[in-house]
Amino acid sequence: MVKRLCGFFALGLALAVCTFFIYGVCGFAYAAEKTVKVGAIFPLSGGVAQTGVLCKAAMEIAQEIVNGKVDDILVPGATTEGFANLGAKLELVFMDSQNVPEKAMSAAEQLITQENVVALLGCYTSATTATASQAAERLGIPFLNESSTSPILTNRGFQWFFRCTPDDDFFTRNFFEFLRDEEAKGKNYGRSIAVLYENTLWGADVAKAVQKYAAEFDYKIIADVPYTARAASLTSEVQQIKSANADIVMLASYVSDAILLQTTFRDLDYSPSIILAHDAGFNDPNFLKTVGSAGNYVLSREVYASTLLNKPSVKKLNELMVAKTGYPLDGNSARALMGVLVLSDALLRTKSTEPDDLRQALLETDIPAEQVIFPWLGVKFDPETHQITTGRGIVVQIQDQNYIPVWPYEIAGADVLYPIPQWKDR
Amino acid sequence: MEHIEQVLVSGLFAGMVYGLISIGLSLIWGIMDMVNFAHSDFMMLAMYFTYLLFSKLGLDPLFSLPLVAAGMFCLGVLTYFLVIRHVIGGELVQQTLCTFGLVVLLQSVAQYLWTGNYQMINEPLVSGNIRIFAASLSKGQVVAGVASLFLAGAIWWVIQKTRIGWALMATAQNRYSAPLVGIKVDRMFALAWGIGLASVGAAGVFLANYYYIYPQVGATFQLLALVAVALGGFGSIPGAIVAGIAVGLIEALSGYLIEPAYKYLVVFSLYIVVVLVRPHGFFGTHS
Structure with a gap:
């Protein structure tokens, strides 16, 4: 009987050791897969949900490009795997604004304080971008807006708000x-x-x-x-x-x-x-x-037109979008995709993910025209307003x-x- | 003059549809003393059913009307027995939260099943425009308006002239005394939900003929339906139709004559005035 109990005990001990070992290995592997978290706030439910869902899909494509090595698409971050300077990959954390300004603001607060994101992207509609960017400004985190075009957004004197689309x-x-x-x-x-x-x-x-x-x-x-x-x-x-x-x-x-x-x-x-x-x-x-x-x-x-598909990079991105969603790229989803790439370009150049360093990297953005999927003259921000100065309609x-x-x-x-x-x- | 005619005719026909949407809400409100905040979301569901019958089976909305209305009747009875029955004797806040829960449930289910994509029935049997005096209107809207009056008449006849209608009215007057004369209150409540959802289902079918469909489309109409019910009087079918038409006309006229941005301000201001001056609505009774 004692022998039998000892046997059970030994088996239990062996299982426990194995479990710890497996957890340890997995934990190590998990820890090795270090990520830089970026928050993305979009209307994923409500009246403009479908636009938000397509933007999310386009941003996920951008995330795959940044984290993988892609040679046939000429965009920022395509030829490197993640951010070598930070030893990390990109992780987008999405939250639903429901296209309600108050909810966009609380999503921004939650992403910054609980998810510890280093920057925010979003929010498609100007009204939600206005409130979410207030939270980012208050908490001192860079906010890169991709497609809200209300002129007032970059005329508020905000330090942390950048916009990479021409405005209305x-x-x-x-x-x-x-x-x-x-x-x-x-x-x-x-x-x-x-x-x-x-x-x-x-x-x-x-x-x-x-x-x-x-x-x-x-x-x-x-x-x-x-x-x-x-x-x-x-x-x-x-x-x-x-x-x-x-x-x-x-x-x-x-x-x-x-x-x-x-x-x-x-x-x-x-x-x-x-x-x-x-x-x-x-x-x-x-x-x-x-x-x-x-x-x-x-x-x-x-900002986007079907004739741009003559450009091989745009054609390839469009194919990826069609394969993922069944829809081709459009002005909104293409800008959402470009937003991730512009922020990734800054993350590739930043000294650290500290907000001040990332903000400085964004200010120094100078993406050449051939790496932009729109017929723009590249991507550069105005040093005062942080509005893109190189866009074209x-x-x-x-x-x-x-x-x-x-x-x-x-x-x-x-x-x-x-x-x-x-x-x-x- | 031509422009005013257009505004009046458009407002009139839009109002008839608001009226049909409001009938079911009014019936449930009047009989059970309960506000169904998910009423217009059930209409959204009917619009999707209509769209699916059209796109999958090629069944035009005119022919899918009985199918959708019957389906919505069953759904109404089912909703009553599965959900509403459990809160009917509870506090007002429980009932309110319950129907708000249904709003979230229905919209989420629709979003999950059919995505947030917008849908529209292209080229149904009733398509194209028609001239009424100097006004141009889609034929779908005209059919919806006229059918609304017929359906309102039919429901009113059932309520006023049949034994089952009398039982419903008796339940509305006093749900505690009704069992004394052999009325099964539970069944009457289920019937009210059935008729209520069948009528809003019919509204959904007609609306799907010319209006776009997406998971939140019901929210657009819910507030207007609530205003129509309050103006017309709780439980009053003629009241719901007349008030629906009034809301449609006021919305269109104030939008044109005053300022479009203020058209709902005028509608809701009128609602507040009526609630203050005549709390039981145009056709409601003090009881």
Whole structure:
């Protein structure tokens, strides 16, 4: 009996030793896989969830590129495995903002104080970026925004906030430059403008920029119509625009409103001569998928266009995106992907992950144009505002349910179709 | 004048659909004294069912209406017995949290099953536009509006003219005395949930004819439905339809004549005024 008990005891001891050994080895292996945590706040549920989900997928592709060794994609961090200078790999920690500003702020606080992230990325919509970046500013952590375009975000005097997308002010100026260039080619689209925009931070800032450049380029705003985002019906708003009878209609909407607006245009049998939409909802993959051919003829500003696929790196990234999600890259997901790469570029150069060192590395960012997936002049930040100074915009038109670049002319794939035909003639 | 006509006609037809959405909410509220905050999310579910029947089986919304309405009736009865029954005698906060829980559940399930992608039924049988005076309107919206009136009439007839309707009304008047005359209160509550969800299911079918579908689409309509029920009177079917139309017209007119950004301010201000001046709504009773 005693012998038997001793046997059990010996077996138990052997199992315990084995367990400790296995845990030890695993623990060592785990410890060897040191990571640099970067927080990413996106709307993964709620009204703009699908955009957030696609951005997340694109960022995961960027993470794989940074952590692996990729020779056929010419982007920052592709040719090295992780961050050799830090002896670590990149680990993105995602949190859902639900597109609610307060939740974005608490997600930022949680990522910084509990997950110990070294930097933050996000948050797609300007309203959530505004609050999340306040938390980062207060807690002294770099925040790199990839696609929120409200001009006010970089005019707050923040020390820790960087933005690597041109803002609405820049894009709106692009629209007026496009109209000027078209006029020079003999196409006259008229000089009266109606602007219809959702009434959160982003939409209101777009409207301000339109007013500013309309005055500068000698256009007249004859209708200025803000609307409540995610309204059940937009009939009265469209009717106001219709009764103004403007030559040019400018729109700023997120995806659900963009779909509702376009179907309301159709239901009310309203075809403005030309529609200039400010990206966002009109460039979301869901827009065309939902409204189909009703979305044709809309002009939108973009940072990304299908003709960029001529660039081998962009083509490869697009293939990875299609394989992962079934959707091609678009302006939002491409910028989310680029955001990870820009931050990784800074992490590759930083002395340490201390916030001051990382901030300094971001300030010294100088990515050449050939390593950027957009037709930009590279990536550099303004030393004061931390706004990208090398960005460029594109104007695309939806033709046969494809986004075709029409400006700048050196990357244009077609001429502008004008005027938009009446609904009965489509 | 042409523009005002357009606004009036659009508001009128949008209001009819708000009315149909509100009927079920009003019925449950009136009979059980309980607010179903998940009401419009059940409508979202019906919209998805309609879309799936269209995209997988090619069944047009006009033909899937009875199927979806019957399915939603069963879902309503099931929801009552599985969830609501357990909180019906509880505190108001328990009931409120319970239906809020259903909101989260339904939206999450929809997001999981069908992703956050936007869907729309392309080219259903009823498609294209129609002219009503100087106004242009999608045929889908016109069909939805007219059908809303018919369905409201049918539900009102069932409630007012049939024995089962009388039993429902008796339960609404006094749930404790109703068993004394042989009414099974539990069954009446289940029936109220069944009819409530069947009617909002019908609204979902008609809405899916011309409106986009995504997991949060119900939230857009929930507040308007609550306002319509409060204005029309709890439990009143004609009240829900009239108030729904009023909400649609006020929304459209104030958006056009005052300022679109303030249109919901006008709607909700009116709601506050009515609640203060006539707490039982246009058609409700003091009891």
